[in-house]
Amino acid sequence: MATNDESKKVRKLQVRRFKPEENPEKHYLNEEKGLWAWMTTVDHKKIGLMYLGSIVFFFFVAGVLALLLRTELLTPARSFMDADMYNQVFTLHGAIMIFFFLVPSVPAVLGNFILPLQLGAKDVAFPRLNLASYYIYVIGALFTLFAIFTGGVDTGWTFYTPYSSTTSGGNIMAMTFGIFILGFSSILTGINFMVTIHKMRSPGITWNKLPLNLWGLYATSIIQILATPVLAITLLLLTMERMLSIGIFDPAIGGDPVLYQHFFWFYSHPAVYIMIVPGFGIISEVISTFSRKVIFGYWAIALSSLAIAFIGFLVWGHHMFTAGQSSLANMVFSFLTFLVGIPTGIKIFNWLATMYKGSIDLKTPMVYALVFLFLFTIGGFTGIMLGALAVDIHLHDTYYVVAHFHYVMMGGMVMAFLAGLHYWWPKMFGKMYSEFWAKITCAVIFVGFNMTFLPQFVMGAQGMPRRYFNYIDQFQSFHQFSTIGAYIMGVGFVMMAAYMIHSLVKGKPASSNPWGSRALEWQTSSPVPLHNFEHTPVIINGPYDYHKPMSEFQLGIAAKHGHHHAEEEVAVKVSKQEKE
Amino acid sequence: MSQPSAVEEKLEHLQHHFIDSDQQFEASKLGMWIFLVTEILFFGGLFAAYIVYRSWYPELYLLASEELDVFWGAVNTFVLIGSSLTVAMAIRSAQLNQIRGLIINLWITIGLAVTFMVIKYFEYAEKIEKGILPGAHYSYDGIAHEKANIFFSIYYMMTGLHGIHVLVGIGLMVWLVFKAKKKVFHSGYYTPVEITGLYWHLVDVIWIFLFPLLYLID
Amino acid sequence: MLPPAKSTTAAETDALFHFITSVSLILLLGITIAIVYFAWKYRRRSEDDVTPVITHNSTLEITWSVIPLILVMIVFGWGLTGYMNLTTPPDDAYEIRVVAKSWLWEFHYQNGHVSVNEMHVPVDRPVKLVMSSDDVIHSLYIPDYRVKMDVLPNRYTSLWFEATEIGESVIYCAEYCGTAHSNMLATAHVHSQEDFEIWLETAGAEDDDMDPVARGEQLVTRNACDTCHSSDGTRLQGPTFQGLFGSEREMEDGEIVVADENYIRESILEPNARITAGYQPVMPSYAGTLDDRQIDAIIEYIKTLE
Structure with a gap:
């Protein structure tokens, strides 16, 4: 699919430079007014913001649940809630964080906002489908909230049978059905992005000039498209199990519970990559921009995302080393698990190499990216530990696993999301935030995060199982330390909410390209005009070619009834846009 | 057949964010193909369950499939294959600007789809009367295998989910008929007909797999 | 660590x-x-910094x-x-059958003896556990031995270990199994070879001559009844034993039952036959675990809790 025969397919386009208008009067936030216009908008940017509002809501709900859990764990026995309540709270913390925050966060919020801009397109390929995806997400969320208020769920976010098919506690049917619906939101977003990347690229954006953020989203879309339907059918079967007792997973009727685990992890392991791979894309953008340097190993980073997406489908069994599958299966899954670690490691070295001899500006997004590098590396190494068969037998289902996936999900994915949010915030709202408070907050979250989860590695190694309401006394000091860390992290996120709201209300206006990036989304106004670009952008350089002058990144063809302020015209050779 | 650019005078169908009709048509078609991939994986979960249980209990499948009526299954197979043909003819009519032919072919397809569902209804009714119900509700004692209920859980899930897809297809084609009557489609724009056709072929293909896997085991 | x-x-x-x-x-x-070094060494000096073009290095x-x-x-x-x-596992491993129930562990030895939430094993001899569950999935985990294996309802799984020290180790349930998951703990008691043989021979009989009430109290602890039933009126997963005997109980279906000997016996052997209003049908059956004399002793003990 790559074009090495660029020189052959050349067409000449009459282009000229379009400098973005600074602080425009009219932009996507104010051109259409009123609640109804927002709710029925098909504009990808507004849909992105509606997702942002929703996931922030769920992040705070699930975050508060996490603080309740940590508070309960201050003492070895009951502190303030009983065991059933505790079980419901950890289930909801996990389910909400994963299905309502982590999975949609980068693709649906930042992806929606940025993807068409980076392609120079006016919108995604199917704008109405995009809006439908959002409402499907909302309906799924309403089912879940309904489940919470009609008894809750106490199965853990993994819904393992036969516990989930037989327990009388709570409203599991509403919950699983809600997540079943939610899956379609994810699938449709994936389809939309994939078609958009294939069919909506501006002239000159060949596969080797595609921003790495889009390679990340492309790989993510593949996983969403291939894995999510399997989750959907699994949860449908589980819903049927509870509604009609069909018995495929319930041993009491003749079914097999381990089959459920295979089905579940066939989605849920790739789902981990749905969460983290778009994060890789963001980190590539941020590190290159703030090092003001060509990204090192463009193809290595792009292809390693695809490699992770594909190998990621073959490693689900490493969640089941103690579940009673054959030794051969365990061996194969362990081997493949190590293979998937290699492309991940390659990325980390590429990012470091990009910083080498750069011109590094430690603005907030870059600080988050470096925090990501550190925390995600720890998450990766502890993943190697858990992939080693003999050691995993000891560590499986302990706090070591809990700490590991929080380092990957929160230390990796959430830090990448925050890097992206701070990076594109000026583009989204046309306002700057306080650099000082943003860095202080980042430090608070970093300290709180490590205080929360480092002790959990120790507890896990010593044998503290996860999902425990009561625990033996020897772990109390670790748990208390961890709880204090969680409070500090909570304070950090409240601070973030405060300076972000301040930025929205009283922030200084942002210029169109405050970071001096070469990427296409920065070559239009902040905030973005309703239809993104008033012209059709034409791309002749890669998005990280910092050795070329800015003027070469702002070329385009005027729209039919477009601009009057003519600049000098230049003829540029561009490769033909591929159609495949 | 993917070159609709012959008639370009009518452009109301072109959405603002596409450059031209070609781009819009290509995008919609690619989107539908990817959607069909997700559909295959969706059914793939059930096929996986089918394969796993079949490898554990091969004799169960031999016994239980005898309860399924090969004759009516075969009739339904022909009905669906016929409907795939008529939907292809509908697309052909749209390409040739023959709106009347388009509408007639869509009605025939709808008729065949309804026939399929009616036959399916009688098959279900006959089993339910015997007590062949999924999972825990199974009460038929004509099959000497303790896991017969699981076979029928899989049978009902697979054919039921397929049936829902047939119903969705019927709904889409009724909608196409209404649109066609309003003269929305012409040889320059028939994307919805084309992608509904793709969907319908998938529904057909899935049945072509279900029929031998469930009915023709020996 | x-x-x-x-x-x-x-x-x-x-x-x-x-x-x-x-x-x-x-x-x-x-x-x-x-x-840290790159971030400091290559920090931006001016807006006009020029960076080298390094695209890759094979x-x-x-x-x-x-x-x-x-x-x-x-x-x-x-x-x-x-x-x-x-x-x-080595061929000569001593085999123990493990049955997991929500929320207790039963260990069945080769001579027919059953211990609940206590596993007794000899030192320096391989031991193989053959495990199954009566309800949902559990997982037997002994951190000191670095072993763990899920315990499933529809098949047997096994693990083995050879203890090297006389003493005690904690056994956890590592697979989430509901309300009292975190109370599903057991203890591994490692004896010398001789002590283990003695324990095996006497364990079943040792309490036969005890006072029934004291024996009942011991059985309630040993069989993990007190995981879910308190003796002081606290509400746990099951009704408290305090004031139970002779009281009128309202069942889930509205039936009123007097908690006499037969009711308690039925509740131990067929726990889900009748469920007290407001509680869940989650108790495992003790049929085959407790014999009639042991059930008598437990009833005598409950009678004393007024």
Whole structure:
């Protein structure tokens, strides 16, 4: 699919430079007014913001649940809630964080906002489908909230049978059905992005000039498209199990519970990559921009995302080393698990190499990216530990696993999301935030995060199982330390909410390209005009070619009834846009 | 057949964010193909369950499939294959600007789809009367295998989910008929007909797999 | 970081754990130093900084792909060897049947004796546990021995270990199994060979001549009744024993039952036949675990809790 025969397919386009208008009067936030216009908008940017509002809501709900859990764990026995309540709270913390925050966060919020801009397109390929995806997400969320208020769920976010098919506690049917619906939101977003990347690229954006953020989203879309339907059918079967007792997973009727685990992890392991791979894309953008340097190993980073997406489908069994599958299966899954670690490691070295001899500006997004590098590396190494068969037998289902996936999900994915949010915030709202408070907050979250989860590695190694309401006394000091860390992290996120709201209300206006990036989304106004670009952008350089002058990144063809302020015209050779 | 650019005078169908009709048509078609991939994986979960249980209990499948009526299954197979043909003819009519032919072919397809569902209804009714119900509700004692209920859980899930897809297809084609009557489609724009056709072929293909896997085991 | 190693296989697991931890720490330190050093050394001096165009470097990239690959393959092989040891019990292993129920562990010995939430094993002799569950999935985990295996309702799973020290170790349930998951603990008691033989012979009989009430109290603890039933009026997963005997109980279906000897006996042997209003049908059956004399003793004990 790559074009090495660029020189052959050349067409000449009459282009000229379009400098973005600074602080425009009219932009996507104010051109259409009123609640109804927002709710029925098909504009990808507004849909992105509606997702942002929703996931922030769920992040705070699930975050508060996490603080309740940590508070309960201050003492070895009951502190303030009983065991059933505790079980419901950890289930909801996990389910909400994963299905309502982590999975949609980068693709649906930042992806929606940025993807068409980076392609120079006016919108995604199917704008109405995009809006439908959002409402499907909302309906799924309403089912879940309904489940919470009609008894809750106490199965853990993994819904393992036969516990989930037989327990009388709570409203599991509403919950699983809600997540079943939610899956379609994810699938449709994936389809939309994939078609958009294939069919909506501006002239000159060949596969080797595609921003790495889009390679990340492309790989993510593949996983969403291939894995999510399997989750959907699994949860449908589980819903049927509870509604009609069909018995495929319930041993009491003749079914097999381990089959459920295979089905579940066939989605849920790739789902981990749905969460983290778009994060890789963001980190590539941020590190290159703030090092003001060509990204090192463009193809290595792009292809390693695809490699992770594909190998990621073959490693689900490493969640089941103690579940009673054959030794051969365990061996194969362990081997493949190590293979998937290699492309991940390659990325980390590429990012470091990009910083080498750069011109590094430690603005907030870059600080988050470096925090990501550190925390995600720890998450990766502890993943190697858990992939080693003999050691995993000891560590499986302990706090070591809990700490590991929080380092990957929160230390990796959430830090990448925050890097992206701070990076594109000026583009989204046309306002700057306080650099000082943003860095202080980042430090608070970093300290709180490590205080929360480092002790959990120790507890896990010593044998503290996860999902425990009561625990033996020897772990109390670790748990208390961890709880204090969680409070500090909570304070950090409240601070973030405060300076972000301040930025929205009283922030200084942002210029169109405050970071001096070469990427296409920065070559239009902040905030973005309703239809993104008033012209059709034409791309002749890669998005990280910092050795070329800015003027070469702002070329385009005027729209039919477009601009009057003519600049000098230049003829540029561009490769033909591929159609495949 | 993917070159609709012959008639370009009518452009109301072109959405603002596409450059031209070609781009819009290509995008919609690619989107539908990817959607069909997700559909295959969706059914793939059930096929996986089918394969796993079949490898554990091969004799169960031999016994239980005898309860399924090969004759009516075969009739339904022909009905669906016929409907795939008529939907292809509908697309052909749209390409040739023959709106009347388009509408007639869509009605025939709808008729065949309804026939399929009616036959399916009688098959279900006959089993339910015997007590062949999924999972825990199974009460038929004509099959000497303790896991017969699981076979029928899989049978009902697979054919039921397929049936829902047939119903969705019927709904889409009724909608196409209404649109066609309003003269929305012409040889320059028939994307919805084309992608509904793709969907319908998938529904057909899935049945072509279900029929031998469930009915023709020996 | 790890708990004391008390089995023959623990040392190898620990060695691998420490190997991975050390290599990871060295690499993490290197990466962190690089991040901090680059961020300081190449900090932006002016807006006009010009950076070199370095798009890739094949030698470097192959190096940093191959070296990690070699490292993880070492870890893979090492982990696999250890795992193979963990899944291949010696032929002469002493076999114990383990039955998991929500929320207790039963250990059935070869002479027919059953102990609940206490596992007695001889030192320096391989022991193989053959396990199954009566309800949902559980997982038997002994951190001191570095062993863990899920316990499933529709098949047998097994694990083995050889304890190297006389003493006690904690046994956890590691697979989430509902309300009292975190109370589903047991203790591994490791005896010398002789003491183990003595325990096996006398364990079933030792309390026969005790006073029924004291014996009942002991049985309530030993059989983990007190995980869910308090003796002081506290509400746990099941109704309290305090004031139970002779009281009128309202059942889930509205029926009123007097809690007499027959009711308690039925509740122990067929717990889900009648459920007290406001509670869940979650208690496992004790049929085959407790004999009639033991049930008598428990009833005598409950009678004393007024």
